[in-house]
Amino acid sequence: MQHSAKNSITSMLKSNQMLISTCLMGLEPAVLEHFLSRKIIYTAIQDNKFTKHFKPCVVRKIMRCMYQVEYPKGSFIMEEKQEGKNLFIVEEGKFQIEQEGSDEAIMGILGKLYGEEEFLMSHRRLSKIKAITNCKVWKLSRKVYKIIMKSTGENAKDLEILRNFPWFENADEDMLTKIANSIVLENFGTYEVLKLKNNTLYIINNGSVKILENKTDQVKENILGVLSRGDHFEGNTESENKMIAFYPGVELLTIDMDILKELIGERVDVRQETILEPVNENTTHDEDPSADIKLEDLEAIASLGKGSFGRVDLVRYSKDPNDIKLYALKVMEKHRTVKILQQSHVIDERKILFDCEHPFIIKLHKTFRDDMYIYMLFEACLGGQVWEILMKNGFFNDETSRFIAASAIEALDYLHRKKIIYRDLKTDNMVIDQNGYVKLVDFGLSKHLGFTGRTWSFCGTPCNIAPEIILNFGHDRAVDYWALGLMIYELLSGCSAFSDSNPRRAYEQIMDGIDSIDFSYLIVGRPAEDLIKKLCRQEPTERIGYRTIEDIREHRWFQGFDWKALISKSIKPPKCIVPSLKHPADISYVHPLEVDYTYTPIKEESNWDQAFE
Template identity: 35%
Template sequence: DQNKIKQAIQNNEFLSKVISGKCLNEIINAMQVRKVQAKQKIIKQDDKGSEMYVSMRGKFRILKKGKVVGEFNDIRVFGELAILYKSKRLATIQAVTDGAVWVLGRDIYQQIVISSNLKEQDENLAFLKNVDYLNVVNEQVLRQVSNLLKPEFFPPSTTIVRQGDKGDKFYIIRAGTVTITKTGAGVLGKLGKGQCFGEMALQKEDTRQATVTAEAPGVDCLTLTRADFINHFGDVEIPKIEVKKTTFKDDAEAEYQDIKLTDLKILTTLGIGGFGRVELVQHKKKKNLVFSLKYLKKAEIVHMKQENHVYNEKIIQMNCKSHFIVRLYRTYKDNKYVYFLMEACLGGDLFSLIQKQKGKRFEEKDAKFYVACVIESLDYLHSKGIIYRDLKPENLMVDKIGYLKLTDFGFAKRMPARGKTFTFAGTPEYVAPEIVLNRGHDRSVDYWALGVFVFELLTGKTPFKTGDTSHMRTYNKILNGIINFPPSVSPKARNLVEKLCRPGPAERLGMQKGGIRDIKMHKWYQDFDWIKFGQRQISAPIKPKIRDALDTSNFDRFPQDKNIPPDETSGWDIDF
């Protein structure tokens, strides 16, 4: 049975990239058998599922909108997206005959993956602690080094290192044995699990002093290149490295704290979202005070278990004061809604602005300006220990002089230095491979998304757009990486995107010792005046036409919301 499940997972284009190694075996062991009866619906179209299935025996029917679109009686995976996040079922699977399926729940899957990844990181750390040259530094720095290690397998008789060659790579043996030989001296010895060779390559370009050969049945190593090591730590004298900690201060002003919800008059709707809408509001007495007011339905927030996300959004955005981030002044609550009183940016959003451009894309000089706005906002957030995780044109507002401001902090999260989080967060076409793989992620996901953003501004679409509503093909493309660039993208822009969208998080531009400054100094930004830009002294490519503080001509029109939600009084919003 286990081999059948394994084959089904390995035959699935998406899961074969997501689940492998020890993790695959643990997942197979965790799957439970569930009997099904003829005519039983195992999953229903449009339901939000939390389980993945592998057909075991019996015949099954695929239905869409009540119509049969296919049948199968082989062993195959279905409902696999549910193990990543709450996704709508795209079809109904009904048993035609009595049979059985193997089942895996999302909670169990995520526990296994997180545990497996943390266990692997701890194992790597343990290996590093046995390296005399590296074990003199504190564990926090050593843990970061462990994130740079890459697994490599060498078949039997492979020459891993050849005497006399220049070396720039360090090896730790995870499994297997190697033989060390030297010209004129023959066999010097053998090395096995937990032992290492080539450590001098981390200090300087090393001339290999001996030949190292893999013995049967092969050798599994963890490797670290000198380039990666220096990029992240600069001076290879590791003891001198200091880990800088970022503190988060609550510096929200008391600005507008005296304004009550009843002081505000709703003028028109600026946008609608999953849990509510954003309205343009005006102070009833002080007519010069105009804001955007986002309000969210509490009952829906509780139903979708998003209380922490919404509370997090309030705390983070209220503590952000940057020219490149929409200000949140205060919040309110009543029995039906929570409210966010925010700065009004009447230039509309960047997505709408892109749609008005020729070819629905920007010229490079214009794209460079808009990308710079995002770089400044990410620089600010990362300096406060915050990762954003939802970069896309829809979340960037255009202010009155044409600069962009980041908004919607529902996925933002404060992260400890060197920490990782495992929550699936973001918009499908923008998520990084490590989010899809559930391997834990950090601020490097924002740099991946920045690369996708640059690509979209220059070409009119993201590199991972498929039109697949299940997003499965999108995730497959993400795991394969960006392969093709239109000829209209300049070599410098292409180079920037490629460096931001490296598959390895630690390899992305912005993750080396220079941090986000490396992005600002990239050759695409040659001759760009970052000082003037930060002072908002560079003219925006497009200055929006705004007649007055009440002009909403840059927004679409929306019908009134006639669905009044029920009361929700559990008290989760006590601090709003």
């Protein structure tokens, strides 16, 4: 970028904080006083396939926060392979767009919004924009956009936290609003000891903390417990334990108890028991036969799958006298986990899975660690993936699809009651056990929301991502109902509702909505079509199941289905998904992958993974 453009950007960045404050107070910055510029920006937002779905209050704030930069002839407005940190609208001048891997350039269009996909999804840019003449450009930074989106729903989010908080179950809306206004944020960095105050209520808004015995003579840390998003506790400066933030830090919502009592008076019955006492987190139950298994007792038979996280091996317990005890061992490189900043996600996955005991959720037996890897030992389900069976059959009939969907619904209901969202429901993440029952696996994207209501991460499988995730609106359990609708569509038709090898086109289809697709002839006119459309409504709170999951169970597509028999496993699974295993260690329904077991990764010894012992 040329010198004058740099100076202009630098000066704008210096006033960035003031600009954010100004826009959020609802004032008009001088840069947008010109009516024509306002009209250009508004039209660009409304004509874009993604941003046209923004709510009017969001559009107004974006218009107020956009700032103007002048780019001289020959400079790059947008550069290739950079992160999508800005949105662009060129108001004046001529410019061209050069695509990666192409020698041809196309002329840009004035008043059109550029860079939105990389901006919304935090992707690297695959094209660049070059100024052919001097250009006048309106920009919006992603940092400001996030502030806008969060501030738009911040008050509602705080109120939702308090509505769900057990202390305030009898408070009216006026009282909850006053309490929400008293909330103060506190942040602690990686491995920082939390400096807590007496007489203060703390709610974890983001991140996790570990509770340690505060003994100076200890050679090794003794972890008493791990708290994560939604957990709460009272400050106690005389406690014998200390709390330390996991990577990348923790954000706490704090409420002064004196202020709280002053606000509440005698109007609300505040529950006096506190809050969450640290407890030892056992990795196995006493009756669990895997309790005595050690890492060195496990022998790899085959690799069941590979991904960016690592791999899953089918392993045999070498000390089993009958030689038939098999498990699935998830193996993750510690160094890579740290490199891609996934420590807190891995810790959350472990905590969530140990907290779950459900017939349709994969069971985590135990975890291990060494200098190079962390390990998670699961039950082995040898009937294969639902997706694999679906591909062999082409599609499933109503009976089989209902059985699989109902199993997912029971698992989601269980998770949602625990304030956990799954966020990656698809046929690939459902496996079949030896008796034909379906289980949910891979909790790498699951998150415990607790009382905090929503989260803002961009994650999921491109063809299954809900609209509110694409637009960074913040999301909650409604994304699981969206994914459930798409999974039912796939079960009945054998194909995805939104399918494209190009994620951008898939996102555009999703933003156009479920009503924009031509439903498969296998679904049209049947009760399942109505259920799918109700699960996949664009507005999250309007999706069936969001008010109560009973609305899904009572839908006419499930008419006559025996839910009690399913949860007790007294209902027989459909024959087409029941595996014909010749013996308990029969692996004919899984497809082993080639793995180089001699590979040795870089050691990682920062001790962030101590809970995996």
